[in-house]
Amino acid sequence: VAVIGLGLVGGSLARRLAAGGARVLGSDLDPACVAAATREGVLDGLVEADGAADHPVDVVVLAVPVDRAPAVLAGLPPFLAEAPLITDAGSTKARICAASESLGLATRFVGAHPLAGDHRAGWAASRPDLFADAPVFLTPARDATPEALRRAHAFWQSVGGRPVVMAPEEHDRRLAWSSHLPQLVSTTLALTLLEAGVGREALGPGGRSMTRLAGSEPAMWAAIFLENREPLAAACAVMAARLDRMALAIENADASQLLSILTEARDWAGCDAG
Amino acid sequence: VAVIGLGLVGGSLARRLAAGGARVLGSDLDPACVAAATREGVLDGLVEADGAADHPVDVVVLAVPVDRAPAVLAGLPPFLAEAPLITDAGSTKARICAASESLGLATRFVGAHPLAGDHRAGWAASRPDLFADAPVFLTPARDATPEALRRAHAFWQSVGGRPVVMAPEEHDRRLAWSSHLPQLVSTTLALTLLEAGVGREALGPGGRSMTRLAGSEPAMWAAIFLENREPLAAACAVMAARLDRMALAIENADASQLLSILTEARDWAGCDAG
Numbered sequence: 001v002a003v004i005g006l007g008l009v010g011g012s013l014a015r016r017l018a019a020g021g022a023r024v025l026g027s028d029l030d031p032a033c034v035a036a037a038t039r040e041g042v043l044d045g046l047v048e049a050d051g052a053a054d055h056p057v058d059v060v061v062l063a064v065p066v067d068r069a070p071a072v073l074a075g076l077p078p079f080l081a082e083a084p085l086i087t088d089a090g091s092t093k094a095r096i097c098a099a100s101e102s103l104g105l106a107t108r109f110v111g112a113h114p115l116a117g118d119h120r121a122g123w124a125a126s127r128p129d130l131f132a133d134a135p136v137f138l139t140p141a142r143d144a145t146p147e148a149l150r151r152a153h154a155f156w157q158s159v160g161g162r163p164v165v166m167a168p169e170e171h172d173r174r175l176a177w178s179s180h181l182p183q184l185v186s187t188t189l190a191l192t193l194l195e196a197g198v199g200r201e202a203l204g205p206g207g208r209s210m211t212r213l214a215g216s217e218p219a220m221w222a223a224i225f226l227e228n229r230e231p232l233a234a235a236c237a238v239m240a241a242r243l244d245r246m247a248l249a250i251e252n253a254d255a256s257q258l259l260s261i262l263t264e265a266r267d268w269a270g271c272d273a274g
Numbered sequence: 275v276a277v278i279g280l281g282l283v284g285g286s287l288a289r290r291l292a293a294g295g296a297r298v299l300g301s302d303l304d305p306a307c308v309a310a311a312t313r314e315g316v317l318d319g320l321v322e323a324d325g326a327a328d329h330p331v332d333v334v335v336l337a338v339p340v341d342r343a344p345a346v347l348a349g350l351p352p353f354l355a356e357a358p359l360i361t362d363a364g365s366t367k368a369r370i371c372a373a374s375e376s377l378g379l380a381t382r383f384v385g386a387h388p389l390a391g392d393h394r395a396g397w398a399a400s401r402p403d404l405f406a407d408a409p410v411f412l413t414p415a416r417d418a419t420p421e422a423l424r425r426a427h428a429f430w431q432s433v434g435g436r437p438v439v440m441a442p443e444e445h446d447r448r449l450a451w452s453s454h455l456p457q458l459v460s461t462t463l464a465l466t467l468l469e470a471g472v473g474r475e476a477l478g479p480g481g482r483s484m485t486r487l488a489g490s491e492p493a494m495w496a497a498i499f500l501e502n503r504e505p506l507a508a509a510c511a512v513m514a515a516r517l518d519r520m521a522l523a524i525e526n527a528d529a530s531q532l533l534s535i536l537t538e539a540r541d542w543a544g545c546d547a548g
Contacts, residue, residue, distance in 0.1 A: 115478035115479075116478065116479070117478075117479075117480075118479055118480065119480075119543075134478075135478075174472070174476070177466075177467060177470045177472045178467070178472050178476045178477050178478070178481055179477070179478055179480065179481055181463070181466070181467075182463060182477070182480055182481040182484040182485070183480060184517075184520060184524075185459060185463050185484060185517075186480075186484060187520075187535070187536060187539040188513065188516050188517050188520055188539075189455070189456060189459050189513065190539040190542050190543050191516055191535065191538065191539050191542070192451075192455070192509070192512055192513040192516050193451060193452070193455075193542070194538065194539070194542045195512065195516075196451045196509065196512070198448070198451045198452050199542075200542065200543060200544065202448070202452045203452050203453070203456070204389035204390065204391075204408070204409075204452070204453055205389075205390070205391075205392060206391075206392065206393075206453065206456055206457060206460075206487045207452055207453055207456040209483050209484075209486060209487070210456040210459060210460060210483075210484060210487065211456070211543050212483060212543070213480045213483070213484065214539045214540060214542070214543040215540055215543035215544055216540065217540075218533055218536035218537040218539075218540050219533060221536055222529060222532045222533045222536050225524050225532060226524070226527055226529060226532065229524045229525060229527055230525075232524055233521045233522075233524045233525040235466070235470065236517055236520055236521035236524065237517075237518070237521045238466055238469065238470070239462065239463065239466045239517055240514045240515075240517035240518045240521065241514075242462050242465055242466050242469075243458075243459070243462050243510055243511075243513055243514035243517065244510075244511070244514045246458060246461075246462050246510055247507045247510035247511045247514065248507075250499050250500070250503045250506055250507045250510065251503060251504075251507040253500055253503055255496060255500055258496045258499060258500065259492055259493060259496045261461070261465065262461060262492035262495055262496050263492040264465065264468065265460075265461040265462075265464040265465050265468070265488040265492075266488060266489055266490065266491075266492050268464050268465070268467070268468045268473075268474065268488070269393075269464050269474060269485050269486070269488040269489035270474065270489055
């Protein structure tokens with residue numbers, strides 16, 4: 001398996017694969033990451049542009065920011081571009097799947113998005129159990145073969161994930177709500193508190209949990225937000241309108257409306273929400 | 275110590291006090307709570323309207339919803355109303371402090387708000403270490419004596435809290451931002467996802483942490499929101515405007531603005547934010 005990008009997701013994949021006995025090749029723009037991964041015995045070798053592997057490569061995984069992924073895919077050295085499965089781990093799927101098509105890699109490309117990770121980033125935060133029981137959305141390119149999809153399913157299952165297949169566009173539309181919006185809300189809450197002069201140390205456990213995601217890697221999320229901008233801007237506008245209505249209900253001291261709203265949200269969340 | 279209300283906060287206080295060797299009297303509207311607290315050996319006796327304690331009561335703590343607290347304070351049986359310290363644990367402080375003044379209890383009333391707890395509620399969720407290292411805002415009534423404040427300080431410190439003294443109005447204004455807004459945002463995010471047809475099970479770890487508070491007790495929070503409605507509605511409107519601007523930056527694909535906004539939020543949150 002060749003893992004390109006050894007951050008939180010790529011690093012965790014490499015660790016899990018190595019722990020399972022796979023031979024893992026890796027690369028990262030940051031030489032310190034590669035050195036650490038090699039020193040810790042996770043990598044068997046490096047991905048080099050003009051090199052080839054001693055053994056055939058079964059799976060290539062791109063674990064790089066979504067705005068860089070198409071260029072990385074385009075620049076894959078031939079011994080990797082020929083692998084029977086090319087997959088990725090980005091949070092948006094339409095653009096990378098389209099790129100695989102225009103590059104003629106679509107028969108063997110199955111996009112993936114493991115719903116795992118947290119606000120931390122980098123090799124230092126990676127851990128072999130990151131994908132344990134995590135949903136992994138699989139978005140085959142339009143021309144992907146059943147064989148490629150079967151391999152993607154088996155691969156992501158082998159690292160602990162629970163594969164769920166869907167179309168790339170449907171994935172991006174859904175994730176705008178379920179993942180990108182919560183991330184954006186955490187950031188916006190952080191900015192609102194900053195504007196009000198409230199430091200994070202003044203928050204209780206609830207406020208801290210609501211602003212933890214705001215500590216995520218800015219460049220990675222800026223790229224995701226931009227790539228998924230239409231559905232995300234729409235979701236964001238719905239949330240803003242809801243907040244305005246909430247402000248109004250509070251200002252009007254509309255107790256019964258407020259109680260019914262809070263009850264609706266609680267019922268959705270479940271009172272023993274974990 | 276007499277603890278009135280044996281939910282998450284009152285129950286945790288009673289457990290901590292009993293574990294520390296204090297004699298604890300308790301009461302709750304729910305007889306099952308009182309029975310459980312007695313059975314578990316936490317309570318030494320009940321607070322009864324026409325009763326008196328075998329020993330003088332040093333501290334009375336109201337741990338009831340903020341909308342009920344003034345009536346509970348007004349209805350304290352004489353043997354409790356005479357205690358040298360009356361305190362509470364509500365999330366808003368102006369109204370209960372004003373009530374203590376109009377009831378002639380202000381010399382011995384020091385409001386308190388321990389910044390602890392989570393989305394769970396009730397005796398079943400209570401635990402003796404709830405206040406460990408938690409900030410506890412102390413808001414003395416205007417006529418509270420230095421002796422009462424000293425007692426309040428020592429009392430909340432004895433259960434593990436870190437007392438911070440401030441005026442009731444300042445407390446409410448600050449907490450609108452640092453506590454009530456994050457709570458409201460979690461609820462609003464839950465309602466937005468509900469509207470979009472997204473279930474909580476579809477969320478990743480980040481989305482789950484952002485909607486955990488939405489599972490809190492509706493009546494308790496409706497009362498807090500209403501009691502602190504002016505500062506909270508203002509905070510909520512600022513957040514809504516920020517979200518609108520965020521939607522615009524995303525729609526306009528303004529990459530440099532977006533990156534600088536996300537970086538500002540990340541710097542505020544700290545990248546290793548716990």
